[in-house]
Amino acid sequence: MKSSxxxxxxxxxxxxxxxxxxxxxxxxxxYENYQEDLTxxxxxxxDLAELSKKSEVETPKEGSLAVDEDLEFSINKWxxxxxxxxxxxxxxxLVYSGVDRDQAFKxxxxxxxxxxxxxxxxxxxxxxxxxxxxxxxxxxxxxxxYHQLKEFFPSARIIQDRFQREGYVNxxxxxxxxxxx
Numbered sequence: 001m002k003s004s005x006x007x008x009x010x011x012x013x014x015x016x017x018x019x020x021x022x023x024x025x026x027x028x029x030x031y032e033n034y035q036e037d038l039t040x041x042x043x044x045x046x047d048l049a050e051l052s053k054k055s056e057v058e059t060p061k062e063g064s065l066a067v068d069e070d071l072e073f074s075i076n077k078w079x080x081x082x083x084x085x086x087x088x089x090x091x092x093x094l095v096y097s098g099v100d101r102d103q104a105f106k107x108x109x110x111x112x113x114x115x116x117x118x119x120x121x122x123x124x125x126x127x128x129x130x131x132x133x134x135x136x137x138x139x140x141x142x143x144x145x146y147h148q149l150k151e152f153f154p155s156a157r158i159i160q161d162r163f164q165r166e167g168y169v170n171x172x173x174x175x176x177x178x179x180x181x
Contacts, residue, residue, distance in 0.1 A: 071140065078137055085165060091142045091159045095120070095153045096131040104129035107153070114152050118145065135163045 054150045066092045082088050096107040104122060108131050111120045115133075133149065136142040149156040 004046050031052075062156070075137055075141075083165075087162050087164055089160065089162050091136045091139050091158055092163075093133040093142055093149055093156055094119075094130060094159045095133060095149060095156045097128055097155075099128050101129060104131055107131045110152070115148065135161075 024073050095111065096104055098104065108120055111118065111131070111133070115135050121132045123132070134142060134145055139158055146156060146158050
């Protein structure tokens with residue numbers, strides 16, 4: 001009996017509180033004629049029809065893409081900036097990684113057979129053998145090689161790697177008499 005009377009009291013309280021809520025459209029009516037001008041903050045894009053008429057716009061050369069030109073520019077800029085560095089970070093296509101020496105040599109030989117124009121590099125980092133293809137500055141350069149290799153070597157993947165700059169000459173060692181302590 002006590003629980004039903006408490007439930008009745010709660011029900012009456014809820015109904016009374018709902019009846020006190022005033023429903024009015026006054027807040028909606030207040031914003032009925034609201035207007036805001038956002039033209040100053042919008043991004044303005046040039047008219048493409050006008051740009052195509054101007055002689056300043058360069059069209060890509062036949063048979064090449066603008067992306068290729070941008071990529072070539074970026075690579076040359078990168079080479080200029082890091083020409084004095086002994087090592088550089090980049091990407092390579094890892095074809096084999098494992099502890100089986102015979103499988104590593106077989107993978108390298110298969111690469112020579114299937115892809116004679118690609119130079120492979122086999123390394124031993126104890127306890128595993130690594131067979132890699134290429135030294136690339138970015139992943140985009142490695143993608144075509146990766147897609148060619150993936151068909152014959154399903155475990156191939158693009159990884160980050162560090163390379164010694166080609167043509168780097170070690171600086172002259174400092175003689176004992178010239179050291180500054």
